[in-house]
Amino acid sequence: MTTDASWTLRAIEIRIRAVRETAVEQAVATLDSLAQNSELSLHCRDATLVERVQRPQIEWHLRGRRGPVSRRIRHALHLAVRTGEHDPHAGTVRLVRVPTGLDESRPRRLARTRRAARTELSHHPLVLRRLNPEVHEVGSPSVSRGWRVLALLALVFTATAICLLGAGFWPMIGADSPRVGAPLVLLAASYLLGGTLLAVRHTPTHRALPWLIPLAVPLAVPLVPWLGTHVQRAYLSPFGVRPMPGSEGLGNIQAGFWVLCVFVSAALLPVAYLGWMRFLAPSLRVQGPWLSWAPAATLGIGMGLAFSLLILHSAANSGAENRALAAAGRDIPEYFGVSAEYACVEPTSREAPYYGAPPPHGSPVVLFGQSGDRVEFWDPAANQKTSIRLEDARIRVVPHSDSPCAKAAR
Template identity: 80%
Template structure:
């Protein structure tokens, strides 16, 4: 009888272990079969960390020590920072105060013995405490997280020009702050991981994939913008407008997707002891949340484009010209059908006021009438079209 332990996913660990053992026996041509397979779970015992560190001196003494180190006239303090760490098993069924007192006594006993004399607990030199966490740096990291998330949300909602962030003097430092937080936190999260070693070839591979993706995302933004008018963007009309719109969506998606990962990296950097505590500091929740946030902010951009389209449609109804929107420029034309029996789709083409045209598709053109707020599709050969400069230009001379 031989006992073999094989790791696997908890839900199907038994089946995976049996299948793996059968495969290994078959490959090695052994007369071996499984009689009993049992799920064995590793017990995770809670532990409390206690750190041995040198006593903190006065501010003046620390400044003098730092000055001596800077000019190379002093030696490094061997007791600066945490010099030893012990973990004491804890029971969660006892009160917190009693648990801390008991584990502290056990930690002091463990710290009193060490082969190195300088690492033995000396009450005059050392102090025993919990993991030191700089609340100021954590508060700053969390505040930067809130600022970054707010900036991404405002960018997705198209509100940067409203609050003046389109000014380089105002928006430039914010972009540097957001980019530094995201890139720095992501680097801290992926360093010393297989992902870090794969980045040198993953990034060059992702850049060519983004080339066809950017115009497609821009076309989605233009389509959402034209949806209140009931017309479609002109196919084959690719320019800088849809590229800018596509980069808008891509930048917001990437920034939102990296935000939880960057926060994870900063937390692990500021508190290394949190690396093994809790599943919320693992990769799967951060990546899943990031992708979900990226998709949510991308949908926010499409909603923003549709809202801007509705606002510009209201401008046309009020008799005002429509501004350009990411390469989508409105033209105004007077339309006169060639005959009373001219076929069309939608509302009848008006004769006494201009209509809005967003480009033609093949041998047809889609018109939007601001008076009835409906569109018309008509063949180019069935109408005489004369373009005018403004939406309130007269059409009495159209023939």
């Protein structure tokens, strides 16, 4: 390529993050903008897209052969007290990466790269780092079986705890007691928070956390009561009534916080497992699509939504169980701020309008508060919902579900 005598040809490399289809245009626009701001007599004559070629590589480790348990314990003690008498061949002592192609089967690819790695590992200026079949072994990057089992058990334990919490089964296992529930919450939270921090460290997300967390806290303030209302609505659905307006109390906050904690815990579970695996096997950070952010985040959000639906399902089951208690003549316990009242309803006239079954005369009904100028109640005797205007009925609250209405009306 030739230029005029008054011009000098320069090759300029511009590294830019952009969409591949418009990367060339973006690079030229960036160069023109810089030239204009610097008042340079410069223009782009030819621009081409140069992509970095990433050749797949297979990693092989040179590590000492595993000895008896007593030898490994002695090695760990020497490392702890720094006596300098530890085994110099313990663990991975050398690492080589062999370029490979994807046009052959995996067994053939592994066998070929393993032979190439053994050839390379047989040469090294340090004698202790040359391959010695009697001392060393060549293997792929892996996690110790004990740590792998421990990480898997921690994952299963945390997932089980979240599932039991979402299904509302913690009282059945005694976890509603602080002596049992506090250690479970502490262990699960340690696994989730520790794994999440290990997953995001040395990433752009880690640098964004100082301002992401303060931004997320104000968003949770209106979200918690809204989630609690959905839990109360699911609980009252078997009765056919709606939550009482203005019932955003402590129980509503607790129900919403329950849903939010379960969703966040389930969403962080795959990310935490990813962080622990990266910590236990650092070589796996850049290998395998299952260690990328997208699958873990997608799976976590899906699990969070599934566990949130499980909470609503368990709330509906609790409502059905309490409806059966009321039909059997027993009192209904409070459920996250939703408390039942028992009242005798007497229409002011025979022509008083109502929706549903007619109000009973000899037995009390179940009330969950009034909605505007109407009152919705559930009749245990007829097992149906009834709605009537307040001005068309006289309502007398009684203490229990088996209280006689005749005595209460006097």
